[in-house]
Amino acid sequence: MTLAELSFKLPDLLPAGAEIFLLTMACAILLIDLFVKDKERTPTFALTQFTLVVCAAFTVWLSSGDATPTQTFSGMYVADFFGAFLKLTLYIVVCVVLFYARTYMLERAPAAKGEFYSLALFATLGMMVMISANHFLVIYLGLEILSLSLYAMVALQRDSVRATEAAMKYFILGALASGLLLYGMSMIYGATGTLDITRVANALGGHGTGHLLTQTGLTKTIHDAAISANAAAGGNKMVLILGLVFLVAGLGFKLGVVPFHMWIPDVYHGAPTGVTLFIGTAPKLAAFAVVMRLLVGGLATLAGDWQQMLIILAVLSLAIGNLAAIAQTNIKRMLAYSTISHMGFMLLGLVSAVGAGVDDAAIKAYSASMFYVITYVLTSAGAFGMILLLSRSGFESEELDDFKGLNKRSPWFAAIMMILMFSMAGIPFFVGFFAKFAVLQAVVEAGRVWLAVLAVVFSLIGAFYYLRVIKLMYFDPPEDATPIEVPGEIRLLISLNALAVALFGIFPQQLMAMCFTTLQLSL
């Protein structure tokens, strides 16, 4: 083969600059950490945070110009406002999570202090890849980078039997979920002849599968020819639906919605709390992005089918998540079940876009979901952060009883926890209320009043266990009078976190409008 035959143009690397920088830094930090003598790994920690800040600056700079989505790497990578906004949220969340988890992980996993940061950065890379993916293969690879890092992070506390067991469960179920997802993707490939999300959408939309054939190999052309011959007969509908079922099942696993939720309580409970904090926050953003890219971006023509599937998942999650959370005595398990119910609630927004088209009403419904997931991540980062702060070396503050009389021990922390719990319960004038309200509004506008009523009923049931935490903090005597020692910067950070939850509750419009605009510019 001569060079002329290789009609290949070097892809534009600039849109993916943040990913490339993060990968380079993750590798560099991995090496630098070997020479760090500091017991507390301060240089590693500082470099990790520096990387996140530079990535954030780069993403802002890149998206400050042109609003049209740009594609690179043969259309496998897409840089748009939706991705940029989610990535910015992701950097902030990871940064805050690493601050909260630092002391805790130093004590719990002394042998792998530096690896915690490298793995966290690799996980962040996986999430960024997922957020910007425009190709089934890239989505899968991003997911694997994220999942592998998470399995390892759970197992970092290797002398704990519970953590090892949680890692094993997470690994096996996660591998199964990846298998389901891949199988679904292969079926959709069989039906449409392409793995590129834009091309899948075009193939299903029926308007000319040929016009995007600029960068394809031989097999794709042959497949496309077969597709056009077959699409008319409608023979691939069944194959598509089969693929869709597997795809939704795989995504359900990653989001942790019923009936694919089995791993959530065990992993949240067994993992070191610092890792639970990581698993319970940032990956939700990436999972949401993948759901949007795959179902809304690629398979919008099948919206009628996946909406039905998601409604079932959502209703089951709301019911089982909220009811099972009541029975928990461990606050990590309680928050795990609460995650399940919140993810179910978030799905309600996704199913509320009427029809397959993308009009303003549909964007409003999707942006309600986006608002929900962003505010949930913010709130749950604070809640898990509180559990971390109350823990100290040799003591895990993870039973509900450990929160007894917190008001007497530290009124300020009790107030912070109260704000977070109120927000999760959806009590008015905290951000959780507006998130629920926006989703419910979309559900009612889509004409599914029964669904909205169900969601409200289960949220009311759910309010019980959030309010129980507040009751324990304010009306029960403390069992443990040890003073709470928290470094100043963490105290400031968690206060800011709670303040953000309260402030977004008073002024939700800005964030809501931002979600709406980013989706409008990207879909």
Added chain:
Amino acid sequence: MEFKTLVFYFLSAILLFAALRVITARNPVHAALFLILSFFSAGCIWALLRAEFLAIAIVLIYVGAVMVLFLFVVMMLNINVDRLREGFWRYLPLGALVGILMVLEMAFILGGDYFSKLQPHAPQMAAGYSNAKAVGRLIYTDFVYPFELASVVLLVAIVAAIAIAYRGPKKTKYTPPGKQLRVHADDRLRVLKMQAEKDE
């Protein structure tokens, strides 16, 4: 029947037999060997479908590297087969039911119109056509992004495995001679004064 079809059925029969023996063989070493046979037959079927690159890859990577390693692990670990087999008969009816249902469902989908229509489009390649060349060309051009991401997956796997399994340098019995020479009797030896027992 064409000769090629005959070869296909012959290879498929070996593949199915070997796959079945993997889960029924009593001896784990035999099971691993049957797995090698099934991989090899699958490679032959790929070669029959003119996907010679995949055929070579599966023989080199799975048969040559992965399975040999696996065989070593199986031989070194003394696996108690009878404990693994506990409850086999108890779970068989349910497992068989689920398996049969899944096979029927797949047959329903794959036997439908769509995939039977897709078959006649097998491409006719020119004489000098090379799969390896085509795959290589795509990997380094259009698919360079997923290719690099796959390398990150491998890197994460290495980092994860070391972070979990590495437990610091092993304390062997080796002592540096310099340290050995600096040892004094006082460091190691303690003389206890004891009252001598009197012989009656």
